[in-house]
Amino acid sequence: MTLSPGRSATIEDVAAAAGVSRAAVSKVLRNAYGVSDAMRERVTAAMTELQYRPRVAARAMRGRTYTIGIEIPDFGNQFFTRMLAGAMKALAGTPYQVVIAPAEAGSREGLRAIEALVDRQVDGVIAVSPRVDQKALERIAAFTPVVMFGRYDTSDDYDTVAGDDVHGTAAAMEHLFGLGHTRIAHLTLRESDDTDTSPHGARLREYRRIMAAAGLDEVVLRTDEGQDAAYHAVATALSDGVDVTAVFAAHDELAIGALRAVAETDGALSIVGYDDVPIAAHPALGLTTVHQPGGEMGVRAIELLLERVAGRTDPVREVFTPELRVRTSTRPPR
Amino acid sequence: MTLSPGRSATIEDVAAAAGVSRAAVSKVLRNAYGVSDAMRERVTAAMTELQYRPRVAARAMRGRTYTIGIEIPDFGNQFFTRMLAGAMKALAGTPYQVVIAPAEAGSREGLRAIEALVDRQVDGVIAVSPRVDQKALERIAAFTPVVMFGRYDTSDDYDTVAGDDVHGTAAAMEHLFGLGHTRIAHLTLRESDDTDTSPHGARLREYRRIMAAAGLDEVVLRTDEGQDAAYHAVATALSDGVDVTAVFAAHDELAIGALRAVAETDGALSIVGYDDVPIAAHPALGLTTVHQPGGEMGVRAIELLLERVAGRTDPVREVFTPELRVRTSTRPPR
DNA sequence: GTGAAAGCGCTAACAA
DNA sequence: TTGTTAGCGCTTTCAC
Numbered sequence: 001m002t003l004s005p006g007r008s009a010t011i012e013d014v015a016a017a018a019g020v021s022r023a024a025v026s027k028v029l030r031n032a033y034g035v036s037d038a039m040r041e042r043v044t045a046a047m048t049e050l051q052y053r054p055r056v057a058a059r060a061m062r063g064r065t066y067t068i069g070i071e072i073p074d075f076g077n078q079f080f081t082r083m084l085a086g087a088m089k090a091l092a093g094t095p096y097q098v099v100i101a102p103a104e105a106g107s108r109e110g111l112r113a114i115e116a117l118v119d120r121q122v123d124g125v126i127a128v129s130p131r132v133d134q135k136a137l138e139r140i141a142a143f144t145p146v147v148m149f150g151r152y153d154t155s156d157d158y159d160t161v162a163g164d165d166v167h168g169t170a171a172a173m174e175h176l177f178g179l180g181h182t183r184i185a186h187l188t189l190r191e192s193d194d195t196d197t198s199p200h201g202a203r204l205r206e207y208r209r210i211m212a213a214a215g216l217d218e219v220v221l222r223t224d225e226g227q228d229a230a231y232h233a234v235a236t237a238l239s240d241g242v243d244v245t246a247v248f249a250a251h252d253e254l255a256i257g258a259l260r261a262v263a264e265t266d267g268a269l270s271i272v273g274y275d276d277v278p279i280a281a282h283p284a285l286g287l288t289t290v291h292q293p294g295g296e297m298g299v300r301a302i303e304l305l306l307e308r309v310a311g312r313t314d315p316v317r318e319v320f321t322p323e324l325r326v327r328t329s330t331r332p333p334r
Numbered sequence: 335m336t337l338s339p340g341r342s343a344t345i346e347d348v349a350a351a352a353g354v355s356r357a358a359v360s361k362v363l364r365n366a367y368g369v370s371d372a373m374r375e376r377v378t379a380a381m382t383e384l385q386y387r388p389r390v391a392a393r394a395m396r397g398r399t400y401t402i403g404i405e406i407p408d409f410g411n412q413f414f415t416r417m418l419a420g421a422m423k424a425l426a427g428t429p430y431q432v433v434i435a436p437a438e439a440g441s442r443e444g445l446r447a448i449e450a451l452v453d454r455q456v457d458g459v460i461a462v463s464p465r466v467d468q469k470a471l472e473r474i475a476a477f478t479p480v481v482m483f484g485r486y487d488t489s490d491d492y493d494t495v496a497g498d499d500v501h502g503t504a505a506a507m508e509h510l511f512g513l514g515h516t517r518i519a520h521l522t523l524r525e526s527d528d529t530d531t532s533p534h535g536a537r538l539r540e541y542r543r544i545m546a547a548a549g550l551d552e553v554v555l556r557t558d559e560g561q562d563a564a565y566h567a568v569a570t571a572l573s574d575g576v577d578v579t580a581v582f583a584a585h586d587e588l589a590i591g592a593l594r595a596v597a598e599t600d601g602a603l604s605i606v607g608y609d610d611v612p613i614a615a616h617p618a619l620g621l622t623t624v625h626q627p628g629g630e631m632g633v634r635a636i637e638l639l640l641e642r643v644a645g646r647t648d649p650v651r652e653v654f655t656p657e658l659r660v661r662t663s664t665r666p667p668r
Numbered sequence: 669g670t671g672a673a674a675g676c677g678c679t680a681a682c683a684a
Numbered sequence: 685t686t687g688t689t690a691g692c693g694c695t696t697t698c699a700c
Contacts, residue, residue: 011694
């Protein structure tokens, strides 16, 4: 009855303590059918007494792990934090636990992180890295339910939850046009490509389309990830004489870096971001940006994933409409 | 030789494909002693062909999972992001994978997240929640190596990596005194307690000691976590007539909220933060703050953890010295 | 309502 | 150097 030192209690120990079989304990554990109240009580008491905790690895050998894996490429981006908060809220009260695999930038790293999660037998995966190869994703989705967050392709094997970047980009550009801007740059990541299925790809594509439709010349500024890199990209462009009055940034982190360049010049540049991270609304920044309902998107991603875990196989593609938030970082050109 | 549909390859499949035993494959997998080059080659080829990936759950039943778990209570705090980046850097090139368990605020939730990690058989845990009960922690540390990040107690069972908050608080206060401030408030979380072992507890304790030593009256402002809550706490205090010329905030997120209150008044309040998160250096905020070397602290935490995984049992307590960064949010009182 | 027993994929001790 | 085999803790039929 006493716990052997050096290891924690197993289902066997609990069964012995309660004077029942292993199977009985397992049933109580899983709320399975066919347990008398008396037995349930004795088993529960024994579990408490022995501080029993089921080993997830052992359960994984036969069934569920009650673990949802979330792959996140960039913790510097607070938009993902909002998504995560939504996901955790949606999972509260369920037996599922969230586990996050951080990925370095780059599609290879995103895939590596997703595979790490799958190797650990998560019951389902929410993945954010938008540039992971679709073939690889479908190979994974064949065995493990997958929901892609912010990705534009469609696949029969996984669901997608994304924002409507066509709408969002249009709102940002119309706002700038309305203020009288015509020389508008787009600041995006070096790897963005207007044929790809990432949100940044879509924003770039729409920016180009809208500028061309208005008969204006496009100016695409490239940068690495992060505020600092964005600052340098914009500062360099300005000192190189790039002649624009506004910058539409592919997301807020880049926009905030651009704002630093603005602070160092005469402040004549208008900046629009994307996502509406918490700091964007701070009066010291006052960043005009396209708000995405990250929390709701996270909730929905979990709902879809749990449906897949429960057996749904036909794909769902969920699109959320963003909304422009006008603040002080945009004003008419001088 | 063909993969049965509906499941992925096992070590058995690889052994069959390569015409060797399971044990041989296992040895190749673990780089164990006693494998001929010829065999290694055939096995490796079979693994590639079958796209074999070891199941972590099955390995966990016998030995390592090659997984390091990190428990993080607040993704809104970018200081933890820096720690995480350091930890990942330190683990690059090792066979270990990082997995993060997010915890809601509160010591119960922190413990829940740590236990979730332990249930999943991680080889070691880095935990951040400072207010988790020490008894519970030691019970866990008896079976799983633990490094506590930013925690002041000492235990024989786990290591600690923390900043020197006595030094950091002194630097912040001396800076304010040097500018001529005497009516200085401390903004801290509602649950901070100057007897507890958290960094916030230590900062509160030192603030009180220093104010008393200078013969000044303390003013402690309480808030919930988050920028918004901090803003309201400070704005309310000011409109209630609390008479101070400076606020020393327990960390940057609170300081940034306080800065919002400053922006709405005549800007006469000086603010000092703690941690030096990336946004603090932005010229629009210009937050004076106590820099902590989060990346280095993360690297060190991993080093200590791997030492414990390798067998060290005597505890190590590592302290990092912070450094004041003076920016525009502090100036002499009017 | 309850228990016996097979087996999930892997590691490691041991045998050959 | 290579192969055989006994479990790790749990779930899940299938008898009783």
